[in-house]
Amino acid sequence: xxxxxxxxxxxxxxxxxxxxxxxxxxxxxxxxxxxxxxxxxxxxxxxxxxxxxxxxxxxxxxxxxxxxxxxxxxxxxxxxxxxxxxxxxxxxxxxxxxxxxxxxxxxxxxxxxxxxxxxxxxxxxxxxxxxxxxxxxxxxxxxxxxxxxxxxxxxxxxxxxxxxxxxxxxxxxxxxxxxxxxxxxxxxxxxxx
Amino acid sequence: xxxxxxxxxxxxxxxxxxxxxxxxxxxxxxxxxxxxxxxxxxxxxxxxxxxxxxxxxxxxxxxxxxxxxxxxxxxxxxxxxxxxxxxxxxxxxxxxxxxxxxxxxxxxxxxxxxxxxxxxxxxxxxxxxxxxxxxxxxxxxxxxxxxxxxxxxxxxxxxxxxxxxxxxxxxxxxxxxxxxxxxxxxxxxxxxx
DNA sequence: GTGTAAATTGACTAGTCAGTCAATATGGTG
DNA sequence: CACCATATTGACTGACTAGTCAATTTACAC
Numbered sequence: 001x002x003x004x005x006x007x008x009x010x011x012x013x014x015x016x017x018x019x020x021x022x023x024x025x026x027x028x029x030x031x032x033x034x035x036x037x038x039x040x041x042x043x044x045x046x047x048x049x050x051x052x053x054x055x056x057x058x059x060x061x062x063x064x065x066x067x068x069x070x071x072x073x074x075x076x077x078x079x080x081x082x083x084x085x086x087x088x089x090x091x092x093x094x095x096x097x098x099x100x101x102x103x104x105x106x107x108x109x110x111x112x113x114x115x116x117x118x119x120x121x122x123x124x125x126x127x128x129x130x131x132x133x134x135x136x137x138x139x140x141x142x143x144x145x146x147x148x149x150x151x152x153x154x155x156x157x158x159x160x161x162x163x164x165x166x167x168x169x170x171x172x173x174x175x176x177x178x179x180x181x182x183x184x185x186x187x188x189x190x191x192x193x
Numbered sequence: 194x195x196x197x198x199x200x201x202x203x204x205x206x207x208x209x210x211x212x213x214x215x216x217x218x219x220x221x222x223x224x225x226x227x228x229x230x231x232x233x234x235x236x237x238x239x240x241x242x243x244x245x246x247x248x249x250x251x252x253x254x255x256x257x258x259x260x261x262x263x264x265x266x267x268x269x270x271x272x273x274x275x276x277x278x279x280x281x282x283x284x285x286x287x288x289x290x291x292x293x294x295x296x297x298x299x300x301x302x303x304x305x306x307x308x309x310x311x312x313x314x315x316x317x318x319x320x321x322x323x324x325x326x327x328x329x330x331x332x333x334x335x336x337x338x339x340x341x342x343x344x345x346x347x348x349x350x351x352x353x354x355x356x357x358x359x360x361x362x363x364x365x366x367x368x369x370x371x372x373x374x375x376x377x378x379x380x381x382x383x384x385x386x
Numbered sequence: 387g388t389g390t391a392a393a394t395t396g397a398c399t400a401g402t403c404a405g406t407c408a409a410t411a412t413g414g415t416g
Numbered sequence: 417c418a419c420c421a422t423a424t425t426g427a428c429t430g431a432c433t434a435g436t437c438a439a440t441t442t443a444c445a446c
Binding site for chain 4: 387388389390391392393394395396397398399400401402403404405406407408409410411412413414415416
């Protein structure tokens with residue numbers, strides 16, 4: 001018997017990731033994906049039942065990887081301030097190391113091509129973030145306003161920050177941009193002295 | 194002689210706006226646009242040379258309308274703080290009154306289907322915003338960090354804020370969300386006391 | 387080796403798309 | 417009214433697409 005090849009599946013997923021972000025879902029023919037991935041059309045449909053199944057799998061993977069990376073060492077930090085800063089640095093670091101994945105997530109976060117199921121599963125990985133904000137409010141570090149609103153603005157600001165940091169190639173410059181950006185976010189959230 | 198009908202052109206543009214935001218560029222056949230707009234296929238191509246030409250025109254229009262609305266009464270405000278707050282309220286108000294246009298702008302702001310020309314023309318309407326931040330830094334209201342970075346995060350935060358405000362139908366609730374969000378943005382920018 | 391179950395192939399199908407064009411309808415003008 | 421430039425129509429074309437499937441190759445078990 002022959003075994004399915006994880007390398008081929010991976011090649012298809014990676015190629016699709018790049019093409020989808022560059023050209024959009026409908027703008028990317030499955031024929032182009034299989035060609036660039038170095039497999040036949042039929043092979044793509046052996047590993048993924050439909051084109052929708054392909055983007056769904058991609059979405060689930062990228063979203064859970066992003067969440068995993070953002071949590072790194074979060075339990076080592078004590079205060080909400082330190083936790084948020086670590087989180088922000090993790091997110092920025094991952095985004096800068098994986099610009100294509102970041103762009104894919106932004107582009108398909110509200111896309112109808114990704115199934116509702118996959119969207120919900122994706123969101124579930126990030127629920128801990130809202131708890132983090134809630135804890136900060138409870139112990140008086142963060143201003144007492146609607147946590148989900150705060151979390152939402154924070155996420156957008158962070159995403160804009162990473163996009164801006166990606167414009168430069170100089171790592172030192174980047175570090176500075178991210179530091180300033182995280183300051184902006186923290187000053188926006190903390191209680192005034 | 195017969196004159197071109199602005200109403201027909203408008204109908205095509207409005208229909209295309211809705212369909213593009215709902216289904217994406219490649220997901221929307223020109224046949225569907227013309228059908229829903231109540232004209233024949235040929236008429237669409239009489240007013241717009243290609244499908245690209247159509248989305249380009251749409252992008253230019255929406256972007257310049259958004260910029261125009263955001264500037265409303267800005268010169269009446271004296272301080273950077275007041276100018277930014279007015280700007281934020283204008284932006285939020287426009288976004289809430291025109292959710293489809295807002296979604297269109299977000300979706301195609303970095304899209305390859307819109308020509309580079311149209312993108313540059315779109316950006317040019319918002320350059321005054323960076324000057325506003327620069328002025329605020331000069332007179333000591335805003336923290337002295339890279340203005341383009343500050344502007345970039347501010348724009349993302351604002352966009353996230355509007356998206357979040359759109360989730361509720363209650364105008365009072367909305368007002369509160371927007372107020373809180375604009376506080377977040379201002380605390381992020383201002384110099385500390 | 388040999389057998390075999392499963393992976394891989396690519397020509398193929400039925401359907402869809404952007405854009406064309408010859409025919410027709412329309413409205414302004416004199 | 418009659419004329420005519422032009423706005424409008426929709427059947428049509430050539431190109432392209434998601435997904436199929438019968439034929440072929442591969443890798444593992446014995």
